Amino acid sequence: MTCIPPGGWPQPQSLYVHVPFCRHRCGYCNFSVIAGRDELQDQYLDAVERELKGIDNSSHELPLRTIFLGGGTPTRLSATRLQRLHRAISNAFPIADDAEITAEANPEDISPECLDALQAIGVNRISLGVQSFDAEKLRCLERGHDESIALSAIESAHRRVGNVSIDLIFGAPNESLATWQNDLSIAAASSISHVSTYALTFEKGTSFWSRRSRGDLSETDETLELQMYEAAQQQFSIDGWQQYEISSFARGATRCQHNLAYWAGRGWHAVGPGAARFVDGRREVNHRSTTTYLKRMLAGGNATDETEAITLEQYARELAAFGVRQLDGIDLSTIDNRTSIDLETLLAKTLTKLQSMELVTHENHHLRLTCRGILFADTVATALLSEPE
Ligand code: SF4
Missing domain, CATH: 3.80.30.20 (tm_1862 like domain)
Structure with a gap:
């Protein structure tokens, strides 16, 4: 893939x-x-x-x-x-x-x-x-x-x-x-x-x-x-x-x-100790100790401590999980266009469950937290990031 x-x-x-x-x-x-x-x-x-x-x-x-x-x-x-x-x-x-x-x-x-x-x-x-x-x-x-x-x-x-x-x-x-x-x-x-x-x-x-x-x-x-x-x-x-x-x-x-x-998952650069960036599909985090960061950088090295290339499915799920925390909600068809991952099919069971718990509304591809969902936003985000049951 x-x-x-x-x-x-x-x-x-x-x-x-x-x-x-x-x-x-x-x-x-x-x-x-x-x-x-x-x-x-x-x-x-x-x-x-x-x-x-x-x-x-x-x-x-x-x-x-x-x-x-x-x-x-x-x-x-x-x-x-x-x-x-x-x-x-x-x-x-x-x-x-x-x-x-x-x-x-x-x-x-x-x-x-x-x-x-x-x-x-x-x-x-x-x-x-x-x-x-x-x-x-x-x-x-x-x-x-x-x-x-x-x-x-x-x-x-x-x-x-x-x-x-x-x-x-x-x-x-x-x-x-x-x-x-x-x-x-x-x-x-x-x-x-x-x-x-x-x-x-x-x-x-x-x-x-x-x-x-x-x-x-x-x-x-x-x-x-x-x-x-x-x-x-x-x-x-x-x-x-x-x-x-x-x-x-x-x-x-x-x-x-x-x-x-x-x-919106648009990507960002980040510098300094502990800084986390997302560039060209890679998540990287610098060493969080300032003294180690200084030692590495000043010796001509690299401060990156963790690196991960994310898959398109992860990217799509993250766009949904972070997007839904915004009260305007998120358009799942836009995520499909950006990633070619159809979350509405992949997460069909999860979306039905979240709706039955009255945590989200899902109409015309648009996913939005309900008033109750706003109070349990972490539950919704976790469900969108997890494997479907
Ligand atoms: S130590 Fe206090 S002032 Fe410094 S970043 Fe943490 S919360 Fe802010």
């Missing part, structure tokens, strides 16, 4: 750059992060320059439409270093004039100088790791800001770049529904235009994981977590807001173009 879609693999027009530096590692965080080692920043930039230079872009002449500087904390880099990073990106790729360029930042880092530096490299979307406005919850999450710092960061970033997104976490230890509702209403009253909400998860290797094992921290029960999720849906169903994906809400035309490219 051929492993290339009829129209070829999509040319990636997105780039993710992972900047691993953080002031401190928050107790719940299991990202690829290095805390208190800012002296490695120049080596990191050397390594990223090499990685960007090594990307074979000969058959990919289309310009980047989205760039996402994520982390970690990209704003740990000084203005000069951010300029150097931007130069390395623009030496490696043409960038579309209207490209969406996002930088993640922590609220306490948003100063006039930081905003100058981000604007100077064309950042037009800032994603702030707010997580909460509540003092006790922020203390528990080990965050370095308070409500007033977060609100002033949102306002300053909004005045400069307009498009501000925030991340909010729900289900923190001992958090009540009222605390979460207060977080939501403060967020909705601010000048953000996009919000992503996440349930706190306890990941192996984090200090929260060990503290939970010792009985120091407790997990929020599922019923309360569901109520919290529904509270976010309710809060962001008004005043021009729209939920467009399981965890994402946008006011006006501010859907995150970078994430939309991921979910």
Whole structure:
């Protein structure tokens, strides 16, 4: 069976750059992060320059439409270093004039100088790791800001770049529904235009994981977590807001173009420790340790740690599983045209079962989550990715 879609693999027009530096590692965080080692920043930039230079872009002449500087904390880099990073990106790729360029930042880092530096490299979307406005919850999450710092960061970033997104976490230890509702209403009253909400998860290797094992921290029960999720849906169903994906809400035309490219399986480049890319049908993940990444790249080697060529059937299933998480749903005949995999036949039993469980609707080739399905989106995605029973 051929492993290339009829129209070829999509040319990636997105780039993710992972900047691993953080002031401190928050107790719940299991990202690829290095805390208190800012002296490695120049080596990191050397390594990223090499990685960007090594990307074979000969058959990919289309310009980047989205760039996402994520982390970690990209704003740990000084203005000069951010300029150097931007130069390395623009030496490696043409960038579309209207490209969406996002930088993640922590609220306490948003100063006039930081905003100058981000604007100077064309950042037009800032994603702030707010997580909460509540003092006790922020203390528990080990965050370095308070409500007033977060609100002033949102306002300053909004005045400069307009498009501000925030991340909010729900289900923190001992958090009540009222605390979460207060977080939501403060967020909705601010000048953000996009919000992503996440349930706190306890990941192996984090200090929260060990503290939970010792009985120091407790997990929020599922019923309360569901109520919290529904509270976010309710809060962001008004005043021009729209939920467009399981965890994402946008006011006006501010859907995150970078994430939309991921979910549409359009392919993306990614550099930096732990960065995951999807290019020409191959998924690759870089080594997640910053020091190993630096050692390998600076020795002239390769940072890739895992690589997998995906089959067309996997690709088609992933397009359906990620596509259906978007509330507009997904057209299965479009997936058939792109991949020549007829999921409606391959997954006939699964689709019938998901419909009988009232988790999806399937009409005229269009698959969409029901209100109930939105609450059980992971079940739907898993079913679409699994072998038919
Ligand atoms: S600031 Fe963000 S990336 Fe850094 S440790 Fe905390 S949660 Fe992780």
